[in-house]
Amino acid sequence: MLESKNGMKDGLLNSIKAGPPALLELSSKITALVVDDNTLNQTIHHRLLDNLGIQNQVVGNGKEAVDVHCSGKNFDLILMDMDMPVMNGIEATRKLRSMGIRSLIAGVSARSAEKEKQEFIEAGLDDYQEKPLTTIKLASILHKVKKDG
Amino acid sequence: MERNQMHRQVSVMRQSLFDQGYLDEQFIQLEELQDDANPNFVEEVVTLYYRDSSRLILSIDQALERNPLDFNKLDTYMHQFKGSSTSIGAKKVKAECTQFREYCKAGNGEGCMRTFQQVKKEYTILKRKLEAYFQQARQVGPSETACRPRN
Numbered sequence: 379m380l381e382s383k384n385g386m387k388d389g390l391l392n393s394i395k396a397g398p399p400a401l402l403e404l405s406s407k408i409t410a411l412v413v414d415d416n417t418l419n420q421t422i423h424h425r426l427l428d429n430l431g432i433q434n435q436v437v438g439n440g441k442e443a444v445d446v447h448c449s450g451k452n453f454d455l456i457l458m459d460m461d462m463p464v465m466n467g468i469e470a471t472r473k474l475r476s477m478g479i480r481s482l483i484a485g486v487s488a489r490s491a492e493k494e495k496q497e498f499i500e501a502g503l504d505d506y507q508e509k510p511l512t513t514i515k516l517a518s519i520l521h522k523v524k525k526d527g
Numbered sequence: 528m529e530r531n532q533m534h535r536q537v538s539v540m541r542q543s544l545f546d547q548g549y550l551d552e553q554f555i556q557l558e559e560l561q562d563d564a565n566p567n568f569v570e571e572v573v574t575l576y577y578r579d580s581s582r583l584i585l586s587i588d589q590a591l592e593r594n595p596l597d598f599n600k601l602d603t604y605m606h607q608f609k610g611s612s613t614s615i616g617a618k619k620v621k622a623e624c625t626q627f628r629e630y631c632k633a634g635n636g637e638g639c640m641r642t643f644q645q646v647k648k649e650y651t652i653l654k655r656k657l658e659a660y661f662q663q664a665r666q667v668g669p670s671e672t673a674c675r676p677r678n
Contacts, residue, residue: 418575418611425560425568461606488610510614512556 408523409452410434413443413470414459414486419509423457423486426516439463440470447474453481454523457511460487460498468501475502484519486511533667540660549653554616570661576615580650583608591640601639602631608646619649 410432412423420436427434435453437443439462456474460467471483484505485498499506505522507515544550554569561568587604590597609624623646630638 416579416607416611418572418579418614421572421575422557422560422614425565429560488606488613509610510553510556512553513559 408432408454410455411453412436412457415439415462440465443470444473456481456483457486458483468498471501482523537663537667548618551616551618576611579611596636598631598634617653623649
């Protein structure tokens, strides 16, 4: 049983780690791409995903995210930062959607202004979470990930 | 007996960081990602934070010497610093970063300079306390940092 602060967190965390077989099986088969220019955030997000048994790759900006898809790779989940050099999260999300990428794209940003958040969402996000990302926030994103077959 | 005392000391040091408002819940989130396979995860992340912070502090110091001040650039740097500070749970540093950004939005150069001194002060204090904590924790052994008591 995972230690946590309250019953609600227990239920959510345990549903990922030790809950219904379908959900456990889901998290261990999900692949993810972390898109963030900050090494600290890359490290934390990579570890968060690892901790849930999710195979993941890390890239440093939106252009690298697009390039990795152009190379033929695909991911169930993309954690997309907003502010990045070369190509930011908004541009990258638009580009990926125009390429026909149907992955679940979750915007992860420290920006809290409603207007900036709205622009990011309208670029094609399926979810938006404010940084810092936590296991609870990630679990809520994962509930939205659908696996084909 | 001495080892138990050291364990208690580390525990007390850790708790004081929360009680005195230097760290918040986010630090606990990082601790929860530490395990036998990643026994030094928190310290590794905090070391990355120091590296990021040094670079940003230097950039902000240089930007504050310019005349006129570029408040957009200052805000951008501080947004990054605040983000990193938030990611490791650096509560007091984060609060000072927020204040700095308020002064940036208001175009208040004096306020920015004054607050930046506070940002650096809080950062220096936190760095010193965390370095002392991790040094003690290392002496006690990896099990102490991996199996931390709940806040």
